[in-house]
Amino acid sequence: MSVSYIPVQWNGFKHRYNLALALAVGLYLWIFVELGPALLGHANPITPQIHNARAFGSCAFLMMSVILMIGPLARLDVRFLPLLYNRRHFGVMTALVALSHFLFVFNWYFVFTPFPSWEALLFSNTAYDRALGFPFEAFGIFALLALLILAATSHDFWLSFLTPRIWKSLHYLIYPAYAAVVAHVTLGAAQGVRGLAFPVLVWSLALVVAGLHLAAWRKERRAAAAAGEWVPVCRPEEIEEGRARVVRLSGGERAAVFRHEGRFSAISNACAHQNGPLGEGRIVDGCVTCPWHGFQYRVEDGCSPAPFTEKVPTYRLRLRSGTIELDARANPPGTPVQPLEAPR
Amino acid sequence: MRARDEFFIGFFPIPPGLRPFLAAIAVALILLFAAAGWFAASTQAAPEEAGFRFDFGRQEVTGVLSLHPYPVIRVTEGSERLAAGRTVMLSGGGKFAPPQAAALDGRLVKAGGVILRRGDLDMLQIGGGDANLAAAEGEAPALSPPERLGRWRLEGEICDGKCAAGAMRPGRDLSHKACANLCITGGVPAVFVSAAPVEGAEFLLMAGPEGGPLPPEALAFTAAYVSVEGEIERVGDLLVFRIDPATLRAL
Numbered sequence: 001m002s003v004s005y006i007p008v009q010w011n012g013f014k015h016r017y018n019l020a021l022a023l024a025v026g027l028y029l030w031i032f033v034e035l036g037p038a039l040l041g042h043a044n045p046i047t048p049q050i051h052n053a054r055a056f057g058s059c060a061f062l063m064m065s066v067i068l069m070i071g072p073l074a075r076l077d078v079r080f081l082p083l084l085y086n087r088r089h090f091g092v093m094t095a096l097v098a099l100s101h102f103l104f105v106f107n108w109y110f111v112f113t114p115f116p117s118w119e120a121l122l123f124s125n126t127a128y129d130r131a132l133g134f135p136f137e138a139f140g141i142f143a144l145l146a147l148l149i150l151a152a153t154s155h156d157f158w159l160s161f162l163t164p165r166i167w168k169s170l171h172y173l174i175y176p177a178y179a180a181v182v183a184h185v186t187l188g189a190a191q192g193v194r195g196l197a198f199p200v201l202v203w204s205l206a207l208v209v210a211g212l213h214l215a216a217w218r219k220e221r222r223a224a225a226a227a228g229e230w231v232p233v234c235r236p237e238e239i240e241e242g243r244a245r246v247v248r249l250s251g252g253e254r255a256a257v258f259r260h261e262g263r264f265s266a267i268s269n270a271c272a273h274q275n276g277p278l279g280e281g282r283i284v285d286g287c288v289t290c291p292w293h294g295f296q297y298r299v300e301d302g303c304s305p306a307p308f309t310e311k312v313p314t315y316r317l318r319l320r321s322g323t324i325e326l327d328a329r330a331n332p333p334g335t336p337v338q339p340l341e342a343p344r
Numbered sequence: 345m346r347a348r349d350e351f352f353i354g355f356f357p358i359p360p361g362l363r364p365f366l367a368a369i370a371v372a373l374i375l376l377f378a379a380a381g382w383f384a385a386s387t388q389a390a391p392e393e394a395g396f397r398f399d400f401g402r403q404e405v406t407g408v409l410s411l412h413p414y415p416v417i418r419v420t421e422g423s424e425r426l427a428a429g430r431t432v433m434l435s436g437g438g439k440f441a442p443p444q445a446a447a448l449d450g451r452l453v454k455a456g457g458v459i460l461r462r463g464d465l466d467m468l469q470i471g472g473g474d475a476n477l478a479a480a481e482g483e484a485p486a487l488s489p490p491e492r493l494g495r496w497r498l499e500g501e502i503c504d505g506k507c508a509a510g511a512m513r514p515g516r517d518l519s520h521k522a523c524a525n526l527c528i529t530g531g532v533p534a535v536f537v538s539a540a541p542v543e544g545a546e547f548l549l550m551a552g553p554e555g556g557p558l559p560p561e562a563l564a565f566t567a568a569y570v571s572v573e574g575e576i577e578r579v580g581d582l583l584v585f586r587i588d589p590a591t592l593r594a595l
Contacts, residue, residue, distance in 0.1 A: 016370075024378075031382050044391045044513055055384075066376075079365050082362065085354040124523075127563075130594060132518065132568045135522070137522060201384065282351045289353060294354045
């Protein structure tokens with residue numbers, strides 16, 4: 001959380017996160033570029049520019065796959081939540097690796113021609129009417145543009161400037177971009193390798209990504225869904241101290257009912273920062289703390305403590321027949337609500 | 345407290361119970377990337393033996409230049425590596441035909457450059473300027489007329505002759521398609537890499553139905569495995585495949 005924008009907020013965890021990431025990416029590229037050809041012993045080595053393009057391209061695909069695994073893994077097992085905390089640095093690094101791949105390709109295949117290079121890139125292959133020979137570069141261009149847009153708008157300034165709703169919608173571009181990369185690789189690089197190992201690797205990663213999202217989605221669907229003005233949540237004793245129970249409302253929103261010092265309060269489940277799941281967070285120092293980036297809100301009124309200014313909607317609660325019920329009509333963000341006393 | 349109960353907040357120190365798990369994840373991530381790097385590198389097919397033969401030194405030959413369908417020289421006075429009687433495809437630097445060739449069609453010329461070789465496919469990359477391609481003294485001698493070998497249906501791949509000869513490794517396959525199209529459009533000879541030898545040759549110079557360059561619609565079929573019918577004729581020691589574009593089929 002911050003009351004002013006600075007280029008990058010660093011802390012020890014982010015340093016260690018980025019170090020591990022840089023080591024992983026560096027090792028991948030070093031093995032692919034330097035060690036692989038030496039150990040494989042090709043009598044006629046692949047042209048270095050092409051080999052580099054393949055190394056950076058395949059690395060970017062792996063990075064995108066891992067990035068997309070983090071979200072659902074964190075929903076399935078909260079121990080993965082710290083990986084989500086610095087995911088935007090992961091994304092920016094992926095965009096840079098993908099850009100390197102593009103530059104190797106562009107400055108090799110599309111130069112030294114009678115045509116301007118950009119024109120050559122866009123019009124040298126127009127066989128859009130067939131699968132074999134389809135201009136797979138188009139998928140790559142789309143994915144790269146998407147990655148660059150996401151990297152450029154990853155800073156919280158853009159989140160505030162665009163509003164969380166638009167920012168979040170924009171950043172869902174990662175999914176069509178990933179699908180485009182799978183198509184790009186399948187119709188391009190995978191056609192020029194030995195055997196099926198590389199295509200199998202690509203599709204295995206894509207299926208793991210899809211499978212994890214499906215599993216996380218199934219888990220989310222298990223959250224209680226309810227309709228009506230007052231909707232049942234659960235019995236008071238079912239909520240642990242400092243934790244929440246999430247309830248799905250008929251409009252698609254989610255509310256999180258927290259227990260704090262024996263009393264119950266409800267706020268929106270969506271963090272004002274990046275729509276993080278507040279109901280999966282904890283109460284720390286009297287504030288609901290988002291599990292994604294640590295944004296905090298007072299449980300009684302949904303306001304961030306001063307000097308911060310974020311607010312989320314609140315909900316009224318009541319107890320009926322030993323069950324907590326929630327008024328599905330959300331209060332405006334930051335509206336104070338008297339906590340519900342726990343039954344004695 | 346169990347690790348699952350630990351609550352991570354980025355701006356606070358990592359909860360002690362989570363540290364072993366996060367350390368394990370970091371090590372696993374690094375090992376995953378290392379293993380994936382090795383695996384992906386090991387799937388890269390070894391390119392065939394092809395490339396620039398700088399070890400042969402500069403080759404200088406005399407012969408008759410023809411620009412149809414693409415630049416070739418029918419050698420009358422050979423060099424150490426390109427004997428008289430050969431018909432050798434020519435390219436310029438990059439994805440161009442030799443620019444000096446435009447004014448020399450049908451004339452006796454001296455040509456100098458470096459050989460690209462892959463199997464029985466030879467291409468001479470002509471250097472820049474008149475020192476590397478210019479009219480030679482004397483009239484172009486009469487050459488044997490093309491020998492017609494009839495109509496054939498071949499299966500194989502349409503490539504640009506320069507990359508296929510090793511200017512790029514690999515210089516074939518679908519991932520190279522855009523480059524092949526740029527080379528062919530730039531005037532580099534188009535070559536058919538036949539799945540089965542034709543009269544002992546694996547590589548045939550390609551031409552359109554009237555003997556000119558490949559028609560634009562053929563570019564949709566480059567770099568893929570295709571079948572196509574056409575007339576084959578022998579020009580010197582080089583087979584020329586005049587395709588019927590209507591018979592192109594992706595296989």
